[in-house]
Amino acid sequence: MADVRNGIATRAGAMILAPVGWLANLFDAPLRMLQRRTGSNGMAVFFLAPNMLVFGIFVLFPLVINILYSMTGGGALFLGDRTFVGADQYGRLFSCGSYLDPKSCTEDLFWIAVWNTLVFVVLQVAMMVAVALVTALVLNRELRARSFWRAVFFFPVLLSPVVVGLIWRWILQRQGLLNLMVFEAGGTPVNWLVERSWAFTATIMVSVWAHVGFYSLILLAGLQAIPKDLYEAAEMDGTRPLRVFWRITLPLLAPNLLVVLVLTLIRAVQIFDEVYVLTGGGPGTSTLFLTQYIYEVGFASMLRNPGLASAASILMGAVLVVLTLIQLGIARRNEQRGKMR
Amino acid sequence: MSQITLTGVSRAFGKVGVLHDINLDILDGELIVFVGPSGCGKSTLLRLIAGLDRPTGGSIAIDGKDVTTVPAADRGLAMVFQSYALYPHMSVRQNLAFGLENARMARAEIDARIAEAARMLEIAPYLDRRPGQLSGGQRQRVAIGRAIVRNPTAFLLDEPLSNLDAELRISTRAELAALHERLSATMVYVTHDQIEAMTLADRIVVLRAGRIEQIGTPLDLYNHPANLFVAGFIGAPRMNFLPVKVAPGGTGRSSLTLDGSAGFEIDGNVSAANGDVTLGLRPHHISLADAGKGDIAARVALVEALGSETIVHTRTSGGQTMLAVVAGQYPVASGDTVDLKFDTSHLHLFDDTGQRIAVR
Numbered sequence: 001m002a003d004v005r006n007g008i009a010t011r012a013g014a015m016i017l018a019p020v021g022w023l024a025n026l027f028d029a030p031l032r033m034l035q036r037r038t039g040s041n042g043m044a045v046f047f048l049a050p051n052m053l054v055f056g057i058f059v060l061f062p063l064v065i066n067i068l069y070s071m072t073g074g075g076a077l078f079l080g081d082r083t084f085v086g087a088d089q090y091g092r093l094f095s096c097g098s099y100l101d102p103k104s105c106t107e108d109l110f111w112i113a114v115w116n117t118l119v120f121v122v123l124q125v126a127m128m129v130a131v132a133l134v135t136a137l138v139l140n141r142e143l144r145a146r147s148f149w150r151a152v153f154f155f156p157v158l159l160s161p162v163v164v165g166l167i168w169r170w171i172l173q174r175q176g177l178l179n180l181m182v183f184e185a186g187g188t189p190v191n192w193l194v195e196r197s198w199a200f201t202a203t204i205m206v207s208v209w210a211h212v213g214f215y216s217l218i219l220l221a222g223l224q225a226i227p228k229d230l231y232e233a234a235e236m237d238g239t240r241p242l243r244v245f246w247r248i249t250l251p252l253l254a255p256n257l258l259v260v261l262v263l264t265l266i267r268a269v270q271i272f273d274e275v276y277v278l279t280g281g282g283p284g285t286s287t288l289f290l291t292q293y294i295y296e297v298g299f300a301s302m303l304r305n306p307g308l309a310s311a312a313s314i315l316m317g318a319v320l321v322v323l324t325l326i327q328l329g330i331a332r333r334n335e336q337r338g339k340m341r
Numbered sequence: 342m343s344q345i346t347l348t349g350v351s352r353a354f355g356k357v358g359v360l361h362d363i364n365l366d367i368l369d370g371e372l373i374v375f376v377g378p379s380g381c382g383k384s385t386l387l388r389l390i391a392g393l394d395r396p397t398g399g400s401i402a403i404d405g406k407d408v409t410t411v412p413a414a415d416r417g418l419a420m421v422f423q424s425y426a427l428y429p430h431m432s433v434r435q436n437l438a439f440g441l442e443n444a445r446m447a448r449a450e451i452d453a454r455i456a457e458a459a460r461m462l463e464i465a466p467y468l469d470r471r472p473g474q475l476s477g478g479q480r481q482r483v484a485i486g487r488a489i490v491r492n493p494t495a496f497l498l499d500e501p502l503s504n505l506d507a508e509l510r511i512s513t514r515a516e517l518a519a520l521h522e523r524l525s526a527t528m529v530y531v532t533h534d535q536i537e538a539m540t541l542a543d544r545i546v547v548l549r550a551g552r553i554e555q556i557g558t559p560l561d562l563y564n565h566p567a568n569l570f571v572a573g574f575i576g577a578p579r580m581n582f583l584p585v586k587v588a589p590g591g592t593g594r595s596s597l598t599l600d601g602s603a604g605f606e607i608d609g610n611v612s613a614a615n616g617d618v619t620l621g622l623r624p625h626h627i628s629l630a631d632a633g634k635g636d637i638a639a640r641v642a643l644v645e646a647l648g649s650e651t652i653v654h655t656r657t658s659g660g661q662t663m664l665a666v667v668a669g670q671y672p673v674a675s676g677d678t679v680d681l682k683f684d685t686s687h688l689h690l691f692d693d694t695g696q697r698i699a700v701r
Contacts, residue, residue: 229426232393237440237491238414247439251430 063317070310077306089311110312112285113293116200120289121268124204128264129257131212136219137249150220154213164210165277169193172202172278193279196286203275203287210274211267215260222256223249255334262327266320290316343417343494343527344369345390349399352385352551359385360551363399367495372521372528376538376574377548383531384499386548390529391497392416403494414443419488423500425480427472433483434468437490451490458486461523478509485520495527502537514540535575539563547571569695572621578652580689581627581663585620587611587690595700599659605636607685609700613692621689627665628682629653629673635680639663641673655679 035043065079070089072082097104102111139150156164171177172192179189192198226249234244250257272291275281281288281296294316298309345367352360360382367373375383388394390401392413400409408416419440427436434455441451459465462482472480481501488496501517502510518541521528532538538545539559547554547562547570555567559575566572572580583599590596590606597620598604611618629635639655642662651671655663665681673679690698 227424227426229422229424230428232413233420233422233426233428233487234439235393235413236391236418236420237487238443239439240443243443248428 066310066313069306070314072307073305074307075304082307085307089307090315092308093311093315107308109285109288109293109297113288113290116286116288117269117271117290120200120204120271121265124207124268124271125261125264127204128208128212128215128268129261131208132215132219132260133253133257135212135216136223139216139220140223150217153216156210157213159210161210161273162277164206165274168202168206168209168274169278194283196283199279199283199287203271203279206274206278207268207271211264215264218260218263219253219256222253226252255330258330259327259334262323262330266323266327269316269319269323344404345495345527345529346402346405347386347390347399348402350386350389350396350401351398352382352389352394353397358551360389360396363553365546365553365556367527367529370525370527371543372518372530372541374530374532374538374542374545375548376532376535376545377554378574379533380550381548382551383533383548387420387497387499387529387531391418391420393420417494418497419491419493419495420497420499421484421488421501423503425472425484425504427480427483427487429472432469432471433464433475433486436472436483437468437487440487440491454490454492455486458489461489461520462486477505478513481505481513485517489524493526495529498528498530500532501530502532503534510537517541536577539575545575547574565697566621566689567697569619569621569691572689572691572697576623578624578664578666580621580623581661582691583620583622583657583661583663585618586616587613587618588616599637599657605683605685607688607700611690611698611700613690613698617693618698619691619693619695621691622683623687624652624664624666626684626687627663628684629665629667629671630680630682632678632680635682637663637681637683639679639681641675641677641679643675644673646670653679655681657681 031043034046038046068079069082071084071086072079073085073088074082076082093107093110095106096111099105099111102108102115105111135153139146139153143149159167169176173179174189174191174194176192178192182189190198192202230248230252231244234248239247270291271289272295275287275289276292276295279287281292290312294309294313297312298304298306345365347363347365347367350360350363351358363386375386377383385394389396392408392411392415396409400407402408403416403418427433428439431439437455437458438451441454446454455468456465459468462485464479464482464486467475467479467483472483475483481504484501498517502513505513514537521541530537530541542559544556544558545562546556549570555562555571557565562571562575566575566580569582573582585604586598588596588598589610593610594606594608595611596604596606597618599620632638637657639657641653642656643654645652645654648670650669651667651673653665653667653671653673655665657663663681690700692698
């Protein structure tokens with residue numbers, strides 16, 4: 001019976017593959033001719049071209065357009081209708097009495113968003129790395145139903161940011177689940193998303209909840225790559241658990257921690273969707289972050305200013321480029337270290 | 342003084358028993374080698390002694406003190422791991438100092454111990470390098486150095502030479518033997534390589550499937566293997582085995598019959614139920630004789646000329662493969678018919694349960 005099944009499967013496979021093979025042969029002759037004319041380097045360019053075309057249309061071209069927009073003024077959407085203003089938009093963004101006091105700046109919202117983003121990045125990154133590390137350390141232990149717990153922590157990563165925002169809005173709103181629990185416990189309900197400090201804290205907690213599974217996974221992989229022998233050697237050496245963590249686990253996990261740190265930084269600087277759904281940047285401007293500022297100035301406000309939004313996005317892009325270069329540098333160093341071990 | 346006593350030690354993982362009723366006395370200053378095939382439980386036994394694992398039965402004592410439940414760090418032992426287990430982010434010096442710092446030893450004392458170990462193992466030039474910058478042999482020495490600086494009651498070595506190439510393994514083996522001589526320390530050494538066991542051990546413990554098959558000096562095991570397993574495991578090339586019929590011979594002699602026809606007599610009486618026994622003979626105790634002058638005829642299947650000796654693989658008319666090792670470069674080729682002559686003073690007999698039969 002199994003033989004018959006295998007025979008049918010083989011014949012079906014052959015029937016499917018036959019036209020594929022025929023098509024491949026069809027391309028054989030022209031590709032061979034092309035390679036004769038262009039050489040193997042030319043062939044590489046030929047095969048890269050479709051991807052480069054997509055990259056050009058959807059990444060490179062918008063980037064160039066964005067730079068051009070940042071040097072134009074007015075509310076018109078099409079570049080041809082816009083007036084060239086040089087670096088005026090950048091000048092406007094940087095026109096400040098004191099950068100520490102957004103109210104003294106021409107574009108006060110930009111600086112409010114910058115400072116909010118900066119505080120958010122510092123707190124969220126610190127919290128994300130700490131929670132991811134603790135989670136990874138716990139998940140690396142011999143737990144009952146370890147795979148289940150790993151899945152539980154990773155599950156939020158699979159959710160769309162909008163879904164994350166909505167879930168937590170339902171939990172944190174005035175008549176949400178959390179307040180219900182607080183009330184049932186005899187406490188006084190809190191306006192989590194209306195009080196400034198609570199709303200800001202909520203954005204940090206929610207973004208950590210949503211993404212910590214991904215970073216835990218990176219750290220977990222790092223922890224599992226540390227040879228067990230080292231811990232046994234440390235045990236023979238009479239090393240106390242805390243010292244094992246500081247002197248063995250942490251240094252050997254440092255490459256992964258650095259990767260997590262930089263990736264978290266990049267993501268935190270870009271924070272937008274879940275916070276936009278959760279708080280809409282409020283109350284007031286207390287959770288207004290840079291990406292939301294760019295979005296609102298460029299598309300959502302009554303007096304939209306695509307040039308100013310473009311200038312702000314170019315500045316933010318520059319920060320991200322620096323962070324990405326750092327990340328690539330770390331990845332390269334880790335690779336070299338890996339080769340040395 | 343550092344004597345290790347294992348009494349009725351067993352270890353099971355769930356329902357699977359890995360070690361069964363191990364009883365062993367490791368004497369002070371002795372280099373004892375646990376040897377056996379993969380999965381025989383030798384590394385598990387070492388880990389139990391180290392305290393990295395707990396036995397499910399029995400007890401372990403060091404110098405008469407029960408340490409069965411004592412943590413690894415408090416047993417005063419040092420271990421050299423198969424993978425060396427050097428901390429890759431620390432320099433050699435830091436690797437050596439790590440255990441001593443844990444014990445809060447004074448810096449001057451730590452430095453003195455490191456200097457002494459570095460001198461002994463000739464690793465002083467590498468003290469500021471990281472393990473990744475060292476060769477396999479150098480790492481091996483650092484791993485031993487890390488054990489030495491702790492001045493342990495006993496050294497536990499888990500297949501320490503298995504990651505080295507053949508040449509380095511031989512030289513490091515000699516260095517280890519010299520080190521044992523110099524330190525006079527108790528060493529428990531695990532290996533699957535019987536040559537390593539034979540060359541290093543004061544005594545060898547042969548393990549199979551979690552049980553001790555035999556304990557003895559290397560030559561004890563070679564000359565008087567307790568059973569077929571030990572006879573086959575110790576010695577290279579491995580011992581030849583032939584099924585033979587034993588019957589009383591002349592006065593005080595026994596007659597052995599091979600292949601139903603060829604046979605010879607040996608001194609002593611052999612008692613075996615229904616007369617079926619297994620004859621064991623090491624390849625070095627078989628010589629090639631002129632036609633008609635040997636004990637059994639065989640066809641040469643393969644010749645391995647090693648220069649100093651020739652290993653001749655033969656097949657008897659009964660279908661048994663037999664190896665003979667003859668000194669020098671013997672003129673013989675595949676397909677030749679030869680007569681094998683047995684040195685009957687070195688033969689071994691085993692009963693149908695595989696146990697050695699005493700020839701009285």
